[in-house]
Amino acid sequence: MVNLKINNINVTVTDDITILEAAQQYNINIPTLCYYPDLHINSDCRICVVEIEGYKGLKTACSTPVREGMNILTNTPKILNSRKTITELILSNHDASCTSCIRNMSCELQSLAKNLGININRFENVLEKKEIDDHNPSLVRNANRCIKCGRCIDVCKDVQAMHVLESMGRGHEMEIKPAFGRYLSDEFCTFCGQCANVCPVGAIIEKDNTDIVWEKLYDSNYHVMVQVAPAVRVSIGEEIGLETGLISNGKLVSAIKRLGFNNVYDTDFSADLTIMEEGTELINRIKTGGVLPLLTSCCPGWINLAEQEYPEILPHISSCKSPQQMFGTLAKTYFAEKENMDPKKIYVVSIMPCTAKKYEATRRELRIDNKTPDVDIVLTTRELGKMFRQMGIDFNQIDEVEFDNPFGISTGAAALFGATGGVTEAALRTVYEILNEKPLEDINFTSVRGMKGIKETEIKLGDLNVKVAVSHSLSNARILIEEVIAGTSPYSFIEIMACPGGCIGGGGQPYGTTNEVRLERIASTYLVDGNMVYRKSHENPSIKKLYKDYLIEPNSSMAHHLLHTKYSPKNI
Amino acid sequence: MIEQIELTKRFNKIDPQSINDFLEFDGYKVFKKVLTMNSNEIINEIALSKITGRGGAGFPVSIKMSSFANETGVKYIVCNADEGEPGNFKDRYLMEKDPHQVIEGILISAYSTGASKGFIYIRGEYSKSIDIIRHSIKEAYKNNYLGDNILGSNFSFELEIRRGAGAYICGEEFALIESIEGKPGRTRVKPPFPTQQGVFNKPTLINNVETFCNLPFILRIGGNEYSKIGSEYATGTKLISLTGNVNNKGLYEVPYGRTIREVIEILGGGVKDNKEIGMVQLGGACGAIIPESLLDMDIDNEKFAIFDSKMGAGAIIVMDESFDLFDILLKNMEFFQHETCGKCMPCREGHIQVLNLIKKFVRYSATKDDYLSLESLANVIHETTLCGLGQTSMTSILSTIKFFQEEYQQRIRESLFKEGY
Numbered sequence A: 001m002v003n004l005k006i007n008n009i010n011v012t013v014t015d016d017i018t019i020l021e022a023a024q025q026y027n028i029n030i031p032t033l034c035y036y037p038d039l040h041i042n043s044d045c046r047i048c049v050v051e052i053e054g055y056k057g058l059k060t061a062c063s064t065p066v067r068e069g070m071n072i073l074t075n076t077p078k079i080l081n082s083r084k085t086i087t088e089l090i091l092s093n094h095d096a097s098c099t100s101c102i103r104n105m106s107c108e109l110q111s112l113a114k115n116l117g118i119n120i121n122r123f124e125n126v127l128e129k130k131e132i133d134d135h136n137p138s139l140v141r142n143a144n145r146c147i148k149c150g151r152c153i154d155v156c157k158d159v160q161a162m163h164v165l166e167s168m169g170r171g172h173e174m175e176i177k178p179a180f181g182r183y184l185s186d187e188f189c190t191f192c193g194q195c196a197n198v199c200p201v202g203a204i205i206e207k208d209n210t211d212i213v214w215e216k217l218y219d220s221n222y223h224v225m226v227q228v229a230p231a232v233r234v235s236i237g238e239e240i241g242l243e244t245g246l247i248s249n250g251k252l253v254s255a256i257k258r259l260g261f262n263n264v265y266d267t268d269f270s271a272d273l274t275i276m277e278e279g280t281e282l283i284n285r286i287k288t289g290g291v292l293p294l295l296t297s298c299c300p301g302w303i304n305l306a307e308q309e310y311p312e313i314l315p316h317i318s319s320c321k322s323p324q325q326m327f328g329t330l331a332k333t334y335f336a337e338k339e340n341m342d343p344k345k346i347y348v349v350s351i352m353p354c355t356a357k358k359y360e361a362t363r364r365e366l367r368i369d370n371k372t373p374d375v376d377i378v379l380t381t382r383e384l385g386k387m388f389r390q391m392g393i394d395f396n397q398i399d400e401v402e403f404d405n406p407f408g409i410s411t412g413a414a415a416l417f418g419a420t421g422g423v424t425e426a427a428l429r430t431v432y433e434i435l436n437e438k439p440l441e442d443i444n445f446t447s448v449r450g451m452k453g454i455k456e457t458e459i460k461l462g463d464l465n466v467k468v469a470v471s472h473s474l475s476n477a478r479i480l481i482e483e484v485i486a487g488t489s490p491y492s493f494i495e496i497m498a499c500p501g502g503c504i505g506g507g508g509q510p511y512g513t514t515n516e517v518r519l520e521r522i523a524s525t526y527l528v529d530g531n532m533v534y535r536k537s538h539e540n541p542s543i544k545k546l547y548k549d550y551l552i553e554p555n556s557s558m559a560h561h562l563l564h565t566k567y568s569p570k571n572i
Numbered sequence B: 001m002i003e004q005i006e007l008t009k010r011f012n013k014i015d016p017q018s019i020n021d022f023l024e025f026d027g028y029k030v031f032k033k034v035l036t037m038n039s040n041e042i043i044n045e046i047a048l049s050k051i052t053g054r055g056g057a058g059f060p061v062s063i064k065m066s067s068f069a070n071e072t073g074v075k076y077i078v079c080n081a082d083e084g085e086p087g088n089f090k091d092r093y094l095m096e097k098d099p100h101q102v103i104e105g106i107l108i109s110a111y112s113t114g115a116s117k118g119f120i121y122i123r124g125e126y127s128k129s130i131d132i133i134r135h136s137i138k139e140a141y142k143n144n145y146l147g148d149n150i151l152g153s154n155f156s157f158e159l160e161i162r163r164g165a166g167a168y169i170c171g172e173e174f175a176l177i178e179s180i181e182g183k184p185g186r187t188r189v190k191p192p193f194p195t196q197q198g199v200f201n202k203p204t205l206i207n208n209v210e211t212f213c214n215l216p217f218i219l220r221i222g223g224n225e226y227s228k229i230g231s232e233y234a235t236g237t238k239l240i241s242l243t244g245n246v247n248n249k250g251l252y253e254v255p256y257g258r259t260i261r262e263v264i265e266i267l268g269g270g271v272k273d274n275k276e277i278g279m280v281q282l283g284g285a286c287g288a289i290i291p292e293s294l295l296d297m298d299i300d301n302e303k304f305a306i307f308d309s310k311m312g313a314g315a316i317i318v319m320d321e322s323f324d325l326f327d328i329l330l331k332n333m334e335f336f337q338h339e340t341c342g343k344c345m346p347c348r349e350g351h352i353q354v355l356n357l358i359k360k361f362v363r364y365s366a367t368k369d370d371y372l373s374l375e376s377l378a379n380v381i382h383e384t385t386l387c388g389l390g391q392t393s394m395t396s397i398l399s400t401i402k403f404f405q406e407e408y409q410q411r412i413r414e415s416l417f418k419e420g421y
């Protein structure tokens, strides 16, 4: 422990932390800009400067370790003037058209300027306008808003091990963009959107599809239905200013109904269906000596990586469509037939925690009859929040409403899909009981829960002891995949999610998705599971009925035709 | 005598391409003696000498060496020969006129700190230096001054050349390390320091060419004797690159403690065409600009604190009375605006604004507010930037605000009457 003074307050902290962390422990607020809790310290913005007695110049709190006897001041006129000057400088090379920016009121630069009391900019605007990259279905990169904080590079490089974004050029001409000045594309970017999530300003954002949805909602030619992904119900609260990790089910459904959708359905339903299909695929592969380990397929960010860089791994990936796509398919087949509707008139909207899902919905493979997309349009959690704000919906003033049927009934297992390890836990609950023909003693697989990068567990299936592994974030995925390719993987089943924490930490989730926030959303996810009547996918009565009425049995040829897909290498 | 010839003693007396010439002129003799000493003894002599780094920052050499010597595992030595500071050419002379002296200095440092591999990072434009050092390294290998079991001892050392990437920032230690690793030259956040995690994240000791060249000298005469050369603030001799409007431009070696005026008047032969001195910039683009009245300052590190700066690498750039202060500042700022690496925000976004403000002074369209913005911005860049580039780039502005205040005020007054163009 070391003792020091911050603003004349005596502070005692461990000796392995920075001044910023010490200040935070004592509720002393030091403003920051490029700093992001889970990323490495770049110390580029210099906003967090403080004065330390006996030290030359100002020092950045984010990078300076505490020392015994330090006497630190965090808000002298000199410091305030420095922070203001740097902020003015940043603004002088920025397209500060705040009121027409998607980040208006959620922008970290804007709130910094406000808190510092910037009411004039002494410096000339020197921004040189650059082309906006709007060439893919998921993300838009607007370099005119980029403040070159480096967060996106770090998350893409260190967390995702993708190295898509780089800083290029020197000095004032330095830019942050994909190498060789390319547009973001499905040839090398996974569209995971982690960069968009950490960007403090409106420089990388999701492709905003809310206008299309509004149009369709008021177009009487369409029957517009919506599905809501598991991870959205534990994060939407944050998006509309309520507490972190708040579980909203009934109010969420009610609010979405108010937007005018004909039906509000639950992706949890198709998550249960995924477990039936994928679980059966696993059982078959184990029984018949098929390709193992089986790798999950519900994350389109991960599928992008596999197709881009690991063609050898493709046979390992489950042929199941993701829950979002299974839902879309059923809406335009089973539902359309049942309701006697033209599938082309059914418009399927998804609310997803994810930007890669926007891309997934456009994939050629994922269309019924090769033309009509399973899912028409995807909105992120953040876009849903935007629609609520556009409509002026206040969660405090609406009732709770249930999801519509037939795609509204789901299990706790499906709810788990939102968190890393959840697909595995859901699959094990079902596969164990089907294969062993007896109930599980403890359905909670706690060893695959939580934020550890790679988790594993073992389960007895028949006479076999089967090892399974779980990874989240693509840097961890690469470790497991490379083992599989090298032939040294001891696992039979591997769950891979591109985003840290799984979908609850997705690129389309509310801003400020730090690991601390992820843990709260994860905790809420397990509460949702615990409160469900059914907690195993094969017990879902709607799913049973679906097989009885339509799909016959898991992996039937009908199921294969509708619910499965294939992958092909890119860049070849 | 103004000069004291130690590091330059072999200049023009030997064929730099010949190791035999060097050997005949006492070359590698000190290194052989050092091979019989242990690490503590050597570093102790260097500590006694009180030598500080000659690359610009003036950090005590022995402190860095002993903390590096305490690190274990693979360790690297880097000789910083990037010499990007405008007005400096001492490192080039040292490499081209006595290359084995550089190698001998590196060997002494490596032997005493337990490093097994070294890099000489030479400025890309210095083709001749690169050729000569390359040849000398080859000769040193041939004669077993480099390689395995040097001169039959247990000490082995590899030395390689790295060609600089052509940017000023690459002389900054961490940017240089990144450049050696094949990455764009940008600095890193400290701590950890290079002696803890440098090239390929291994402990790395970086010193300037001239610093290395002092080591054979120190160990030849002993740290104590060495410490008697110079002034009470700085010991040893300093190579001065004298340029500008003087009659005898060139490289001079003087003991610390000589005044700037002595160097200009006696060694430089005074100002050309009998003009008056207008101003003198010390160290290079990152150094202070001072008026004639301050030329009786000693050349040393400590007294320069009044500029909040140091002598830097040792350039003295003399400008006669015909030069306009703001033209000079404009050149300086164009240089830094071009050379900022772009990593940290006040440096990246600040220099372009400083340049804009200086342009207003050049064009006679500066207001009092412009002056206040300039002063405030220069201080913020100086105080808040991440690396030495931004921390020192404003020295010319801040020192002239101090010593040439009247010229700023005069320009603002004149701007009122002249049409800005």
Ligand SMILES: Cc1cc2nc3c(=O)[nH]c(=O)nc-3n(C[C@H](O)[C@H](O)[C@H](O)COP(=O)(O)O)c2cc1C
Pocket (backbone or CB within 6 Å): B052, B053, B054, B055, B056, B057, B058, B059, B080, B081, B082, B083, B084, B085, B168, B169, B170, B171, B172, B173, B174, B206, B207, B208, B209, B211, B212, B387, B388, B389
């Ligand atoms: C922008 C910048 C450029 C620098 N360029 C050089 C250089 O060209 N040569 C050099 O020896 N040191 C240069 N330095 C200083 C080095 O960072 C480092 O302090 C020096 O190499 C240490 O050696 P010394 O202790 O022997 O002086 C530069 C520093 C900065 C901030």
Ligand code: SF4
Pocket (backbone or CB within 6 Å): A155, A156, A160, A162, A163, A164, A165, A188, A189, A190, A191, A192, A193, A194, A195, A196
């Ligand atoms: S979407 Fe993901 S992979 Fe693509 S640039 Fe952003 S962080 Fe990198």
Ligand code: SF4
Pocket (backbone or CB within 6 Å): A145, A146, A147, A148, A149, A150, A151, A152, A153, A176, A195, A198, A199, A200, A201, A203, A204
């Ligand atoms: S795009 Fe956003 S996160 Fe990336 S450097 Fe620019 S401002 Fe920072």
Ligand code: SF4
Pocket (backbone or CB within 6 Å): B169, B187, B339, B340, B341, B342, B343, B344, B345, B347, B348, B385, B386, B387, B388, B389, B390, B391
């Ligand atoms: S001070 Fe300038 S050169 Fe140094 S890190 Fe910052 S931007 Fe780069």
